[in-house]
Amino acid sequence: MKQILFSAALCMGGLLIGLHNQTLAVSALAYVNSLKVLQESSSVTSKSQLHNRAKLITVKVLFPENGSWGSGILIQRQGSVYTVLTNAHVVRGEGSYTIEPHNGQKYNAQKLAVGSLFNGDDLALLQFESTQNYPIASLKAISGLQEGDKVFAVGYPYQPESENNGKFSLVPGQISFLGLEQPLMGGYKVGTSNDFLKGMSGGALLNPQGEVVGVNGMHKHLFGTCPYRYENGSPVDCSKLPQELPRSWTIPIEKVVEQAPCKLDISLVNPNPSPDFHWFEGLKESSTAAGLLESAAQSPEQWELIVCHREKAIEQMQAVPSTSNFYARAQNQIAQYKEDLNYAQLQLEKLKREEAARQ
Incomplete structure (x- = not known):
């Protein structure tokens, strides 16, 4: 059984006992129970704490x-x-x-x-x-949420006639629709009931723990009409949308992680840090992102991003220790990822040669 190094603090009868850097064998049941405790404690974050x-x-x-x-x-x-x-x-x-x-x-x-x-x-x-120390957002996959789950839209409303003009705002709501066959134009995929205002575009959609799950930016159309189009240009069959249209639409944060410049090393919060199957599958994030990009890549810049993701995917698998139950699988993945990297590098070199020939 894996040994897990952790620090904990227990409060018993008002007595705070600090436990630091103790190596304990934690059973699977204890691990699951600890996750439940963490989830319950994080879900009771007050609105004022979330706001701040x-x-x-x-x-x-x-x-x-x-x-x-x-x-x-x-x-x-x-x-x-x-x-x-x-x-x-x-x-x-x-x-x-x-x-x-x-x-x-x-x-x-x-x-x-x-x-x-x-x-x-x-x-x-x-x-x-800036040399100032500003906090950085934690990014969490929106795919873990369901219709009816609470979410919060945040940003700075632009309301010149209001006393709240330019003041930070947190607007509560919930996930109202997840049934789109494909994203709308602009990458919008998740409908919510949040009434965010002009000026809040580009702000985050947060879960109750304050993690960013999406990017706000599109309001419901005026008069409740449904002139939506999918990102491929085809019209949306509005009969498949709920009668009460979502008040706003959100771009899942996963799309940002998949497409952002690789050098920024932007990633999602690991929902399960234990060395189990889900942890191992999470290591494939960079490879998955590269695969999605390859389907539409046409420019040298896009292939440079794919090469970066392929290199990162290899590094992630190389970090799996030889003592891990997943070591053999990681070695197999490395072999495949190297082939994928070689293909991406060849495509990049080809496009660069073609671009140079045109100049």
Whole structure:
């Protein structure tokens, strides 16, 4: 049985007993029970705690030329460089943009990736530099949620006539629809009952634990109409949508992880850190992302991203220790992943040669 190193604190009759760095053999049943305790304790986060946590990871994306703004999410820090996730339609202007975190500081932002890198999804990445220590969001797969589950839309509403103009807002709601055959244009896939406002586009959709499960950005159409189209351009059969249309639509955070520049090393929260089957399957995340990208890759930039994901997939499998029950399977995966990497590198070199010949 695997030995698990952990630190714990037990409160018994008001007496706090600290247990540090003790190696204990934990049975499967005890592990399951501990997960239940963690889930129950994390689910009772108060709304004020959730509000404060959400505010720390949410920024304004300002467009100084006309005084408008959208919202964004702090999803990565590498040294002094922060990466912000937002909607592509928030930064579609040609001018400069400014990032304003919760403390009111302002930073010049550079566009890192918009729309086209995300295969047309309504997503964009900005970067800014700061020596300040800003918290980074935890990303959790929305696929783990069900219709009726509570979610919260966050951001900075743009309401010039309201006293709440520009003030951070957390709007409660729930997952209202998960039945789309494929994403809508822009990558929107999950319907919610959250009434988020103008200015909150690009802000996060959070689960009750404060983890980012999606990116908000599309309201219900006016007058309750249903002129939706799938991302391939075909019209949606509105008879398959609920009679009460979702008030807003969200892009699953998984789409960001799959398509973001590999060098950013953006990943989802591991839902099950124990060395079991699900843990091993989670190591295939980079390979899965590369496979999805290959189906539509046409440019050298896209194949560079695929190569990066393939290299990362090999590194993940190489990290499986020889003492693991999954070591042999990991070695088999490495052999396959190296073949996949070689193919991606050949495709990249081919496109680069073709591009050079055209110049």
